[in-house]
Amino acid sequence: MGSTFHKLRDDIENGILTGDFAPGARLDETQLAERFGVSRTPIREALMQLSAIGLIEFRPRRGALVADHGPKYVFEMFEVMAELEGMAGASAARRHTPEDKTQLLNAHLRCQEAAANEDTDAYYYENEAFHHVIYAASQNSFLSEQCAFLHRRLRPYRRLQLRVHNRMKASFDEHKQIIEKILAGDAPAARESLLAHVKIQGDRFSDLIASLEKIKAKATQGP
Amino acid sequence: MGSTFHKLRDDIENGILTGDFAPGARLDETQLAERFGVSRTPIREALMQLSAIGLIEFRPRRGALVADHGPKYVFEMFEVMAELEGMAGASAARRHTPEDKTQLLNAHLRCQEAAANEDTDAYYYENEAFHHVIYAASQNSFLSEQCAFLHRRLRPYRRLQLRVHNRMKASFDEHKQIIEKILAGDAPAARESLLAHVKIQGDRFSDLIASLEKIKAKATQGP
């Protein structure tokens, strides 16, 4: 097999994204090397890549820490994500091909199935696929890459939300609006739909944090 | 001294951005190691970081190549940059602080001086500073980082353009509009001004490429 450092990078990245390596945690190179059965060299190269995309931070002579940008930063990421998704939606409305149309409809159908079965895990997966189809339909490969990257980066924060309330049904209804606007070629409407669709996740994340802070405050204040 | 790999990364990145390492060129690790007077290890770590942000690509067992995404990809990057700058402008219009205001006015003044002296190099530098002030005024640090990154990534393509026609004067006039909208708190207008300001650069880049292609076509066809 060819170079293994892609796999290593993805494994560590996945560990971070799934919370296996918590924000602020130190990433000991020797430990990682043992854990993955390789020497420190490829581990370091993987860590360097992760530091370049902001997932970890190198403190000089003190090793790598999992980036711990507080909730404000995460909310900012949602804001940017919303804007980029809106742009992708507008671009897709203007430039989608017939193949894109069938892809969109298929992805939407699979979301519908998952929603009907109330299978949040399946919906989670199909929702991701749905959004990726929109990215591709924008016909802007750089935008598509940026969206995919941010989408991935925000995955752990989105994951928290699908189960609460009945976000899944609401999400699906929003998808329906989005797909209509895109296929109708209504770029401004598609942009607004997607903007709102993503922004609501940032808002919910903020709400979640706010309530957690409140609980924490009570706990430290109380008996 | 602390870790040197930041400097190495920046040096190689700079070499790519300034065209010292041309798109498509192979980056020989041993040569780079000799050139910078270090071993291959830190060179590799620097290359890994650059590959993570898409500036170079690793071909398995064939080393690193400077990324060569044709002109379409560059144009797409300008499109995304325009959108993000528009967002930053809108956000700055809504949320800029009094300090941001003085920073903006100062940066604008320095641009004015450079433009008055017809010093394209100085204007080039001050223009960059001006845009960074806008990013900061958006009060969204993630957006600010993304904008700064893309701005840097597109630098070599922008550099080509300031000298032609009298883009410098036009650019300065646009800056004046932008700053007015931001300080007036008119977010939609600020967004549109910045969007157009950046988009025009992408358009000019496309024009440049188109004319180059035409010349090339004539050259291969002709005697």
Place this chain on the structure above:
DNA sequence: TTATAAATTATTGTATACAACATGTTTGAC
């Protein structure tokens, strides 16, 4: 002379070695 195959060279990818520095601990003085 050209095309193909074998051998040689060169370069990547990984492991190991080692030096510089930070952290943690023990010892000693006040």
Place this chain on the structure above:
DNA sequence: GTCAAACATGTTGTATACAATAATTTATAA
């Protein structure tokens, strides 16, 4: 008992060594 200093330990950052594979050259045959 507390604080400070010296020592011991551990970890990072860099260099070197080596094996695997791609590129190149040379040799051979048609």
